[in-house]
Amino acid sequence: MSEESDKRVDAVDDDAALASIIKLAGERPDIPLAVESRVYHRVEEEWRNATVSQNSDEVYRKVRSSWRRGNLMRWILPAGVAATAVIATVFMSQPDPVAVRVAATVSTVVGAEQFGAKYASGAEIHAGDMISTGEGEGLSLLLARNESLRIDENTELRVDAADQYTLLRGRVYADTGQFIYRNGGLKIDTPLGLVTDVGTQFSVTARGESLDVAVREGRVDVQTATDVHAARVGERLLLAPGEGATVTDLDTHDDYWDWIVDLTPAFDLTNRSLLDFLKWAARETGRELIFISDESRMSAMRTDVHGSVSGLTPEEALQAILATTTVRYRIERDKIVIES
Amino acid sequence: MNETTPQVVKDRTLAAKVAAGDRDAFDLFFKEYFPRLFRFTLTRVDNNVELAEEIVQRTMCIVVRKMGTYRGEALLFTWLCQICRNETSSVFRQRKIEMQEDLPIEDHPAVQAALESAGADDGRPDAALRREEIANFVRVTLQHLPSNYAEALELKYVQGYSVREIASKLHIGEKAAESILSRSRAAFKERFKAIWDIEPNFLVD
Numbered sequence: 001m002s003e004e005s006d007k008r009v010d011a012v013d014d015d016a017a018l019a020s021i022i023k024l025a026g027e028r029p030d031i032p033l034a035v036e037s038r039v040y041h042r043v044e045e046e047w048r049n050a051t052v053s054q055n056s057d058e059v060y061r062k063v064r065s066s067w068r069r070g071n072l073m074r075w076i077l078p079a080g081v082a083a084t085a086v087i088a089t090v091f092m093s094q095p096d097p098v099a100v101r102v103a104a105t106v107s108t109v110v111g112a113e114q115f116g117a118k119y120a121s122g123a124e125i126h127a128g129d130m131i132s133t134g135e136g137e138g139l140s141l142l143l144a145r146n147e148s149l150r151i152d153e154n155t156e157l158r159v160d161a162a163d164q165y166t167l168l169r170g171r172v173y174a175d176t177g178q179f180i181y182r183n184g185g186l187k188i189d190t191p192l193g194l195v196t197d198v199g200t201q202f203s204v205t206a207r208g209e210s211l212d213v214a215v216r217e218g219r220v221d222v223q224t225a226t227d228v229h230a231a232r233v234g235e236r237l238l239l240a241p242g243e244g245a246t247v248t249d250l251d252t253h254d255d256y257w258d259w260i261v262d263l264t265p266a267f268d269l270t271n272r273s274l275l276d277f278l279k280w281a282a283r284e285t286g287r288e289l290i291f292i293s294d295e296s297r298m299s300a301m302r303t304d305v306h307g308s309v310s311g312l313t314p315e316e317a318l319q320a321i322l323a324t325t326t327v328r329y330r331i332e333r334d335k336i337v338i339e340s
Numbered sequence: 341m342n343e344t345t346p347q348v349v350k351d352r353t354l355a356a357k358v359a360a361g362d363r364d365a366f367d368l369f370f371k372e373y374f375p376r377l378f379r380f381t382l383t384r385v386d387n388n389v390e391l392a393e394e395i396v397q398r399t400m401c402i403v404v405r406k407m408g409t410y411r412g413e414a415l416l417f418t419w420l421c422q423i424c425r426n427e428t429s430s431v432f433r434q435r436k437i438e439m440q441e442d443l444p445i446e447d448h449p450a451v452q453a454a455l456e457s458a459g460a461d462d463g464r465p466d467a468a469l470r471r472e473e474i475a476n477f478v479r480v481t482l483q484h485l486p487s488n489y490a491e492a493l494e495l496k497y498v499q500g501y502s503v504r505e506i507a508s509k510l511h512i513g514e515k516a517a518e519s520i521l522s523r524s525r526a527a528f529k530e531r532f533k534a535i536w537d538i539e540p541n542f543l544v545d
Contacts, residue, residue, distance in 0.1 A: 006502050006503050006504075015525075018497065018525060018528070018529075019496075019497045021474060021477075021478055022478055022482075022493055022494075022497040022498060022528070023497055023498055024471055024474050024475040024478055025475045025478035025479045025482060025498065026475065026498060027494060027498055027499070028379055028479075028482065028490065028494060029379060029382060029387070031374075031375055031378050031379070032389065035378075035389060035393045036374060036375075036378075038393065038397075039374065039378075039393060039396055039397045039400065040370055040374070042397050042401065043370065043397065043400040043401055043404060044366065044370075046400075046401040046404055046405065047358070047366055047404040050404055050405045050407075051358075051359065051360070051361040051404075273371070275367065276364070276367075279364070301367060301370075301371055302371075304510075304511050306511040
């Protein structure tokens with residue numbers, strides 16, 4: 001196989017000519033790691049200042065405002081659009097309804113064989129579907145834009161649209177990434193109120209008439225019939241009819257989050273760097289990723305990872321992958337510290 | 341460049357994400373473009389690492405501030421190179437370093453001369469000088485290729501690794517290594533022709 005590969009590559013007509021001139025160039029000069037890390041540090045600081053407002057509330061207001069403008073356009077535009085659409089539909093065939101309605105795909109499934117047969121990995125979930133899990137059952141869905149939704153045992157969830165779900169009972173966990181400047185948030189409707197996010201990790205529990213929202217990163221809004229509440233990172237908001245809202249602290253790596261571990265979508269290592277993997281592990285465990293030096297960060301960026309971490313928890317995967325490298329690390333209470 | 345090539349589409353998407361504050365996109369941008377820009381700069385500052393560091397840092401800081409204005413009229417790397425040339429001039433002026441002329445290597449008289457005589461048997465005795473000139477063409481072309489393409493070509497043709505060894509070094513299968521070598525070769529020829537307006541084979545005596 002190997003010799004055949006070489007023969008095929010070398011058999012290209014102009015290979016010898018190319019080889020002779022590329023050889024003249026010699027090896028590309030190495031770039032000192034210290035130089036790369038210094039430049040990274042300064043450019044990253046410049047980029048952060050240029051893209052992220054110092055005032056997170058201001059960012060939040062801007063994002064919400066852009067969403068509201070989007071909603072407004074939905075009411076202003078229809079008059080013109082509807083007229084055009086009526087004419088257009090006379091001439092155009094209907095789009096494929098199935099392709100339009102795919103809202104998510106199943107990623108990870110936990111539960112008995114029968115449940116696994118119902119929700120195979122990769123199966124499509126459509127708007128209008130009702131997802132029910134029983135005792136010891138759970139699954140995770142991959143949504144658009146790399147977002148994910150994990151569904152705990154004893155949960156009933158209706159899929160209303162790609163970005164809108166109704167939680168009738170039970171618990172879900174959403175990870176909608178760190179990309180806060182996107183078009184609209186994920187909406188989880190519940191009997192007591194509507195929960196929306198601005199790029200975050202959070203869980204929603206609907207139990208009877210009460211609502212329990214915990215935020216691991218970012219911020220979510222909860223709109224009830226009468227009020228709007230906000231829950232921020234490290235907070236747990238409890239709402240019950242007639243009792244008002246209660247906010248308590250909740251660590252991002254608290255045992256409370258343990259239920260999501262078995263439903264973690266597998267991390268695909270193909271063409272990913274060690275830095276990508278470490279960011280994923282930190283995010284999944286609710287910890288901050290700290291490098292003791294810029295050099296160690298650069299080194300992680302330059303190192304490719306390979307193999308598979310399928311079936312491993314994020315902490316097991318961290319241990320397995322770093323065992324194949326020279327990188328040393330330690331887990332502190334709320335941090336993963338990369339030492340070398 | 342007005343035509344929308346797949347690379348331009350990728351560049352636009354990456355630039356939009358970086359401008360919007362996507363950290364993964366920023367890391368991808370830095371990982372892909374820092375090494376290429378640094379080597380591009382080194383050739384323009386007589387391999388002075390300290391100067392190259394300052395110029396590349398200034399260039400990339402400007403680029404991340406302006407990233408939202410990138411519209412894909414040129415490849416992202418071409419845009420970076422234009423800003424880098426300006427910053428090189430600026431740093432030279434500030435440090436009062438005498439600069440012969442702020443010329444990109446492809447416009448340097450020696451390289452131009454080599455281009456004019458490329459492929460012709462002009463009986464020049466300075467074969468070593470001509471080899472170095474051709475080597476410069478190749479280095480500039482490699483700087484304009486995606487990092488993984490330049491790496492694959494270097495592993496194969498400069499370091500002489502087999503396809504199996506390249507596959508192992510890049511952590512991919514042999515078929516994928518064959519494929520990347522094939523695409524790298526095609527990209528090299530295309531870039532070479534675009535930059536120098538001659539086929540690379542024309543340089544081989």
